[in-house]
Amino acid sequence: MTAAQRRRPTALFASAAVLLGAAACSSSSGGVPSGPGGLSYDTVRTVAEKLLQDQAAGKGKEAACPFGLDLGKALKAAGIPGTPALDTGDEHAVDGDIGNGESPQPWPSGMSHPPEMPSIPAKPPLADVSCGWRVGSAKLDLELLATTQRGVAVNLMLPGIQHAARLGASDLQQLAADQPGPGQTKLLAGRGTAALSRITPKGDGDIVLLVSQNYDAQPDEALTGEPLRKLAESLAGQLR
Template sequence: MTTARRRTLAALFASAGVLLGTAACTSSSGSLPGSGALSYDAVRSTAEKLRQNQGGQDVCPFGLDLGKALTAAGIPGTATPDTGDGRAVDGDTGSGAPPQPWPSGFTHPPEMPSVPARPPHASVGCDWRVDGTPVRAELVATTQRGVAVNLVLPLIQRAAGAGVDQLQQISTDQPAAGQAKLVPGTGGAALARVPIKGDGDLILLVSQDRTGAELDRALAGEPLRRAAEALAGQLR
């Protein structure tokens, strides 16, 4: 592995570190009316049921309706569940992990002697097609406040086409609870931090699922941010 590659991976690990997740700056990016109606336990129990239901389901839980969000955001188009792989809704859970040693010979940040611990987490993903354009909403909850964004940086990198510097920016300039903002990169992803009931952290990542393909500009940039804001405001 080259020195440049090691530095790149070190930056990615650092930006994904839970220890950095508690420092979240905000910008004027809109606000959500969320009431904190969802808890970590509610998201996890739903994710577990989705994992057990191998047949999947088409209706996104928690009241998430992309069609209504598009209308609220002033975006034309018809949203339908994307069942291309047999299911439009899926769930996943993780039990977390304690701090881990860095791989042998890996150059790591001196202030981070080990790979940071990861708290338990759960996610629910919903897929739609908007007049042919694939759109995915990923709701992610964790038991530790302020760390959900950093836990999903790999998802954000894929969705937004973000580079290392942009991932660092996302890690340090996160939306506060009740805010939605566009993720730096291609303009194909937006992120909202949703008020949560009880302890933990809850975020919603909305993106075009068009890896390697040209973005639908009607659903990118500020329009996508408005759609994410409207979608997150539906959570109940």
């Protein structure tokens, strides 16, 4: 597994996302975009595809996070000290991934499932772009996921959210049922090291932004709680 895959569990399209996501779809209304924004699924897809192509061609590392994202400006807006730099120790500080969607699949043998769900639900096409930064000694990760289907981007990102925020099953289920709406940013439960924003897309689809502190032990307090939520809000504002 590459460093980027460790940072982005969403790229693995874990079956847990399907199970929790399917359960959440019927109860959450927060994912329906309301009005056009500045970023579209097609734009995210194009960027993700180019990142994959460049890596396959052996081209050098990206010098900046795509979409004109300015972490230094966002840190200042959130009142967080420090000068950011892309995490050059990572194999790919800027990475992309795509999925072409899947038709409904049969449940694994022996797995129980809701009677109203005779098969694993279909998964829509998606595109995923991630960036890894260092702010002082802390690591900060960004993941932007876009999909063609309204209201499901958070559901598809649940495995990555659980990993980044260190959420237990009950907190994850609560998030699935109470998701941020378009234009909203939510600090996730746990240690306050992850925040989630929903971007109102241009055209159809759904886009979410996850900003999290990548830590192995004690997190950097300057990048937790409300300051981190404000940071994610500021970055999301740059994408509108």
